[in-house]
Amino acid sequence: MADDRLVSWLLEQARQHPEKAAAALDEAREFRGDLYACLTDPDDARAFKAVARVVEDTGRVSVFTRGEDGLGRWLPSRAAGLRLPVCAAARSASELLADPRRFTIRTCPSEDCGWLFLDQRGRRRWCSLATCGSRKRTGSRCKPVDPA
Incomplete structure (x- = not known):
């Protein structure tokens, strides 16, 4: 999900801003619970809306980049700060929720x-x-x- 430089940067940000790191961890736990509910009950509109809010917010801090394979892909940017892991998970979740295999x-x-x-x-x-x-x-x- 992240290269060593990015992980080191995130760890440094967490050390410098422990309150923001704690908030990002809380958000990640809440997102995980909402996504689990959404995936285990496709009719759970509340869970879907909660996941959708995070996914939409992720779009605001994402960049479209070209990978080594030549294909374009959306990735969270450093502008996401300590929320970057949640944003990466939300991007993947959005792809899964848009795929008929989710059922x-x-x-x-x-x-x-x-x-x-x-x-x-x-x-x-x-x-x-x-x-x-x-x-x-x-x-x-x-x-x-x-x-x-």
Whole structure:
């Protein structure tokens, strides 16, 4: 998501502005919860609107750039400041929410998981057969995941 220079810059900004860093972290947690709600319930208009607000705000601090592959892409600029990681996640979320495959997103049924996965063929049951699927068969438990 970010090169070493950008990460170093973000860490320095967080050290210089701890209150802004805390606010950005709070925003990221709230966004994560809203996106999770939006993806697990496509009819949740409140969650969609909350995600859309962040996505729209991200557009104001994004730049259109040419990648090494020659393709253009939108990226958050440094103008986003400490919100840059949230803006990057919001940009990716907007692409997912605009893709019809979003309706194939499923929640892992394991009691202690909560991970999301794409089930395009409608046959997948677990986030990972090697973890939750095998644990269900053997009776062991997944580590809890807090989606909020």
